[in-house]
Amino acid sequence: MSAAVPTIGGTAAVGSAVTARVGGWTGGTSFSYQWKADGRPIAGATSAKFTATSSEAGKRLTVTVTGTKPGHATASLPSSATAKLPTTASAKVAGTAVVGAALTASTGAWTKGTSLRYQWQADGTAIPGATGTTLTLAAGHTGKRITVAITGALTGYTTVTTVSAATLRVAAAPAPTISGRATVAQTLTARTGGWAGATTFTYQWYANGSKIAGATGSTYRIPESAYGKKITVSVTGSQAGFPTLTRSSTPTAAVNYPGRFTPPKGATSCPSWAPIKGNADSGIYHMPGGRYYNATKPEDCFRTEADAVRAGYRKSRA
Structure with missing residues (x-):
């Protein structure tokens, strides 16, 4: 019977699945498997795939493949050992995906002594120079989904790269402005500025920071009761695939009476x-x-x- 030394496919790390690759054996051969950590059999690890647990952290994996076929001699061959298995953690991104905001990479607990490298990506493409733990979003990122890849390296251990889940699409959401004169009986208008894409807006007007009941349109006619107060407007923008964001204007001057x-x-x-x-x-x-x-x-x-x-x-x- 022809037999081949098995190899191990996948990333050898705690929590990652690896696969025994049997290679070129005689056709019709049946296989059985035994995974080992530092040469010791791992109880119950007898399938072609194996996911290491914390019990295997710092150890080297091998797999022994046994091939049987009627009329042929049974053969058992071990693979080469992997590097030591590191403990890794999934990459995560914290923060709001909006131009001007900073996103932060979260690393979790890796094997002590692991050196970590970072690479931020926009729609899966590496962002040049974005290799720190934080990324400040720029106008060029508008409409893209951001991920971060974290690579951990430690001498003698498997080098592992984990990629975070993608953020929502990056929104461009400038603060609104108010046009019009802050005088009784005049109408103020909220200007939203350049938000990304086909954004839907809602509005809320405030007097001296207190919500004005019913003032939820893009315009606001100033009543006499607002005399002496400063007016602001908050604009909430929503669009599928983007974060829902609320931005507030700077206050007007105190409302006066017109002559x-x-x-x-x-x-x-x-x-x-x-x-x-x-x-x-x-x-x-x-x-x-x-x-x-x-x-x-x-x-x-x-x-x-x-x-x-x-x-x-x-x-x-x-």
């Missing part, structure tokens, strides 16, 4: 915070309690007489 307010067409009254009525045709402003005040349909409303005068109006004589 001049134009009421809706056809209005017969001014708001309580700007009660002085201005009639554009006559160029006259009317004070509350004045003779023609109630009859006047205002084109402009003013908070103070000085505001009306600055706008070119003169005071009613009655």
Whole structure:
């Protein structure tokens, strides 16, 4: 019977599966297996595949293959020994996959004295120069999935590389900005900036850091109750395959009153915070309690007489 020295395929490390490769034996041969650690048989390890446990840490594996075939002599051949089996740990990535954020590689517990090397990857391709324990995500990583490969080496032991699970796709998520004047009765607009891909947005407006009930649109018309407060908006972006992220704007200046307010067409009254009525045709402003005040349909409303005068109006004589 023809027989071949078996070899061991796979990575010889604690927790990794290895396989006995029998080589070229006479056709029709049946095989049995016995795995050994430092020459001692491992109880129950009699299959072609074997996964080492912590009991084999620091030891060298061999496998003896026994071939039998009717009418032929039985042959048993051992493989060469592997390097010592290291204890390894799965690579992991901590952090949020968003441009500007730092990801951190987690190594876990390897055999004492193991030297570790790192290589960050974007969609499986090595990122040049990214060989530290952390990676700060740049605009060029947008839309890609990040992994880290950790290679452990120790003299006399198997060199092992483990690769982390991939992150979600890297998002580009700038902080929103607010356009518009921070004055009562004006409308502010949230500008999201350049997020990655077809992102869906939701909004929440705040006054002095407190959530404004019902203010969940991309615009916000400032009521009188917001006077003196600073307005911010938070934008939450979501897209399949990307992390869901919330970004907040910087605050506006404290909300002030406008000096001049134009009421809706056809209005017969001014708001309580700007009660002085201005009639554009006559160029006259009317004070509350004045003779023609109630009859006047205002084109402009003013908070103070000085505001009306600055706008070119003169005071009613009655």
